[in-house]
Amino acid sequence: MEQSSTSALLQGTVLDLASDVVSALRSGDHARAGSTLTAGGAAEGVARAAVRVLGADTLLPSVLLRVTPDPAQLAVFKEAVAAHPPRHDAAPTVMWSHWAMTRALRRAEHPLTGPPRDEPDAEPDARWLDDAGWQFLTHQLAVLAPLALPGEECAVTRVARGRPVDVARGFVRAVRRRDWQQAAGAGRWLTLLDGVPDTLGLEAGLDFVRLMGGSDPRVALQLEAARLMPAGVLL
């Protein structure tokens, strides 16, 4: 009972946090966003766990809109990165999510100069995607949607760039399965890829996902990211 109420609390906090990000992306100003992390909206442990779930997208407004992150929010993010390093046998998506958070943190801390060059980010292994079928590939990419950023360069983005048709197929599959979160995540990747068949109708597809699933802030977050992506400043 206690476990399920904790889980419900975490889920609610993730949704609140995602709503904050959506508001910030829509308004173009983090100050107008909600304050799940900064105004005692959630207990510390739950807030950190929620940041882990949302991953690097917690700082997406500062990345896509080039606004300075709120210091208190950044502090919680930093704690979340430091408090839960992945175990060496963690799933690849966990490894990559952590890597993306670390990278986002360094970018946020060095907004003008970028991350110091003498500290290259050690990328996790991406071989788990080498022989991935298009269904699994799209699922994994949707989980790692925070890596879908203009100009992002890493092994996962290179895999995605090599398989635009497969990601497009995954988008179709996700829509057919009414898996709006996966569809929105795949759609966000597709806005960055060359070679997506025109017949996909991505713009109308993203509108459809918004119509059907946009009330979930996690879906809305991906759709807002996709909307801003073409105009996004290269990292």
Place this chain on the structure above:
Amino acid sequence: MRVREVEESALDWVWTHRDRFALGDDALAADGQVNRTWKPLGELTQVCASVSRCTPPGDPLHTRVSELLDFAWQQTHRGELFPLMQSLEPFATYPLEVYAAFASAGLRHPGYEASAAVLTRTRGWRLTEQYPTRRLGVLEAERRSGIDPHGDVPQALGRTWLGGLPEPWTFERAAGYALTHVVFHLTDWGRTPRGVPEDLADYLLHWLPPWLDTCLDARMWDLSCELLAVAASLPRPPEPAVLEDAWQRVAAARAGSGAIPEEGAAQDAAGADPGPDPYDFADCYHSTLMAAFAAALATAAAARPPDVRQAARPAGQGAPG
């Protein structure tokens, strides 16, 4: 798993249950149920005509479908029933559509063709109100029956769901059945893959994989088999992994008798210990026929010379191919 095994077991089931395709006394009744009489017989004939073409004369499957074609032709009294059926409802298109399946197998009735040509010359026939996919089917039925088609195929194609290259995520059941039949009509039921225009072939190669995958997940076995038949009717084949996975799943859906249910609901109704032949005829005859049809086309496509069987995307995704 060999695709051929699916073809063999499906045709075993068809052979064992051939009497269920027989025309009853109600076939020419004024209030007859065409969908329960002539339609299954026409579908049996079409599938047997296609399997016959895909298998060499010495093959036991060729012999089996030849016998089934004889059986079906006898049901029509060697074509004599077609003029009678047409006289009941002269401007209905289904008699000609059913007849065309026989004609494509070389089973023809010149008297019926002559009388049908009188009807198809009228403005009333040309103006029959029907779905675009059905319109395309009637044009093809005319051609196969030796009658001048009453309209233009590209124009009819342009009014179909598939012909308009719709967003692939708008695919639903009705669109799926419409698109499979468009391909069947364009290719004369798999006989001429080049009948699929290049832009349609590209479109289908892109989007068949997610349609197949989601139909199989939903246990829509009938539509899945039709999509597999489409995959085998294209000028270039989809990626082998897509087909292998789909055929494995179709093969696993077979009952001991070789029957494949139309939908998963029939499997649920049959329970955990269904026995070898658990489905009502109406719940499995069409999907079992479509499995045999798709398997025959797939086997024949795999045997085509390499210069005809190019890879779907030789230059890789995203590269000009």
